[in-house]
Amino acid sequence: MKIWLILLFSLSGSLWAADAPESLKPGLQSSVEPAPSYANVAYGLHPHQLLDIYLPKKGGPPFPVVLWFGGIWKASKHPANLGFFAQNGIAMIAVETRTMEDATAAKDSTPISYVQLDAIRAVQFVRHHAATWNLDSRRLATGGGSQGAQPALFVGCSLDQLNVASNDPVERESSLVTCVGAYRCQPTFDPKRMQEWVPEVKWGAPALGCAFEESLTRREELLPLLKKWSPDYLLHKNAAPMFFENEWGLTQPQNVTRANYDTHSPRWALGFQALAHEVGATCFVKFPGHPADEAAKDIWDFLAKQLRP
Numbered sequence: 001m002k003i004w005l006i007l008l009f010s011l012s013g014s015l016w017a018a019d020a021p022e023s024l025k026p027g028l029q030s031s032v033e034p035a036p037s038y039a040n041v042a043y044g045l046h047p048h049q050l051l052d053i054y055l056p057k058k059g060g061p062p063f064p065v066v067l068w069f070g071g072i073w074k075a076s077k078h079p080a081n082l083g084f085f086a087q088n089g090i091a092m093i094a095v096e097t098r099t100m101e102d103a104t105a106a107k108d109s110t111p112i113s114y115v116q117l118d119a120i121r122a123v124q125f126v127r128h129h130a131a132t133w134n135l136d137s138r139r140l141a142t143g144g145g146s147q148g149a150q151p152a153l154f155v156g157c158s159l160d161q162l163n164v165a166s167n168d169p170v171e172r173e174s175s176l177v178t179c180v181g182a183y184r185c186q187p188t189f190d191p192k193r194m195q196e197w198v199p200e201v202k203w204g205a206p207a208l209g210c211a212f213e214e215s216l217t218r219r220e221e222l223l224p225l226l227k228k229w230s231p232d233y234l235l236h237k238n239a240a241p242m243f244f245e246n247e248w249g250l251t252q253p254q255n256v257t258r259a260n261y262d263t264h265s266p267r268w269a270l271g272f273q274a275l276a277h278e279v280g281a282t283c284f285v286k287f288p289g290h291p292a293d294e295a296a297k298d299i300w301d302f303l304a305k306q307l308r309p
Helices: 002-011 016-024 082-087 100-105 112-128 146-157 191-197 212-217 219-229 258-263 267-279 299-307
Strands: 038-042 050-054 063-069 091-096 135-145 179-183 242-245 283-286
Touching (some): 050 112, 063 112, 063 299, 100 112, 112 135, 112 146, 135 299, 242 267
Parallel strands (some): 063 091, 242 283
Antiparallel strands (some): 038 050, 050 091
């Protein structure tokens, strides 16, 4: 079983090992980060359902907050651009979720469901406890880099998941967010759609419970799962405004491998943006040679502007 799992994840196109240094990109995380104001806060019963909360040192009115998501294959959490957000009076929460590896070990038929459901719960949990940490429950944003942008986008594109009849007070909170920031990411699990955007790319298995090649041949059968768990199928006019940013342009840099470039190409963002515009959702895309527009100079500026009262 262990050998099968290793093979499946290595063939999935997840490029998790290639993604790992992404957390060290300039502006995302420095080599030495300050300690969280509150560390390893549990928002669920699983050991991977954890939050690190970073509050600006200067007090004042309740802080708006960015929830920044970590890995969806391997459990991880890391804050993003703490200095910038602290200077702008914005709290940062690094979110760790259960992973697709956790779901596969539990023999769940749809591994991505663990990640996406945890993303919703993390937002509801933070909103429910906002007063405890002096946070503004009306101004919450989500974000992530590479694989971590998937749950952030899922939250932003989903309809409100509040359940007023639930016995769990966390589930009676709204899951809606103000905006989403996505850095060099992959916004779909649809194997056909991703290869239309980036020919021959293979990414995302076993999100739908099978290897990439199988998901491609069974795509019509798997459409109900895509429509439930993939952000691009959840887009609607009132989705949270989104801002995509890539450090690479439409041409593969010489010092970047084809696999790494294809997985992080800005063509993903452009494909997603076209779908967003079809339904009237707000979506900006920025990469070298392609400024987003005057809405913001980068994802950090976008998040800060959207979160201002």
